[in-house]
Amino acid sequence: MTVQPIRLFGDPVLRTPADSVVDFDKELRNLVKDLIETMQDEGGAGLAAPQLGVGLRVFTFDVDDVVGHIVNPVLSFPDDEEQDGPEGCLSIPGIYIDTKRRQNVIAAGFNEHGDPIQLVGTGLMARCVQHETDHLDGVLFLDRLDAAARKDAMRQIRSAEWYDAAKPPMIKESPHGQGIFGLGR
Numbered sequence: 001m002t003v004q005p006i007r008l009f010g011d012p013v014l015r016t017p018a019d020s021v022v023d024f025d026k027e028l029r030n031l032v033k034d035l036i037e038t039m040q041d042e043g044g045a046g047l048a049a050p051q052l053g054v055g056l057r058v059f060t061f062d063v064d065d066v067v068g069h070i071v072n073p074v075l076s077f078p079d080d081e082e083q084d085g086p087e088g089c090l091s092i093p094g095i096y097i098d099t100k101r102r103q104n105v106i107a108a109g110f111n112e113h114g115d116p117i118q119l120v121g122t123g124l125m126a127r128c129v130q131h132e133t134d135h136l137d138g139v140l141f142l143d144r145l146d147a148a149a150r151k152d153a154m155r156q157i158r159s160a161e162w163y164d165a166a167k168p169p170m171i172k173e174s175p176h177g178q179g180i181f182g183l184g185r
Contacts, residue, residue: 003041004034004052009092009140009157010164013050017138018057021071024114028058032069032112035060040067044090046128048135051091059132063125070119073109073133077102087127087141093162097153099141101127 007013021028031054039047039060048059060069081103088096105126107119121129131141142153157163
């Protein structure tokens, strides 16, 4: 397995909802290994398949010495408690903006072999799971910011060394409306 290049903000694959995994085969297991190796090489807490240009619903995580993956995650929230803190993204390098998320999450899905799994996360793990699941829906953390924070983030992005003005950014509304997160826009 090898470290893969990470797609950067402006790449259309980051705005395209990923397809559900239907084949739990060697190709999927290789993708999971590439995701873990790339995530760890970059020092990330999580990495979703679309960030490697693969439109499948799978992501990896490395939070508090817990390394793993989940395929076809479905999230639920045991309560309404929220957290607000700095969030970044390997596809938007060097940009960290306070972002509201739910404090606790339960992710149901599958492992790379197709066995059902459940991941219960709080704090940073909950933030990671929500962030990576957003990637699978074509949503970036920037989409969760209020107008002023989004404007500041875009200013930072446009001045970043890696930014490519030839790939215009697109901000879209999260499909997870106010009813689920109660965070407003």
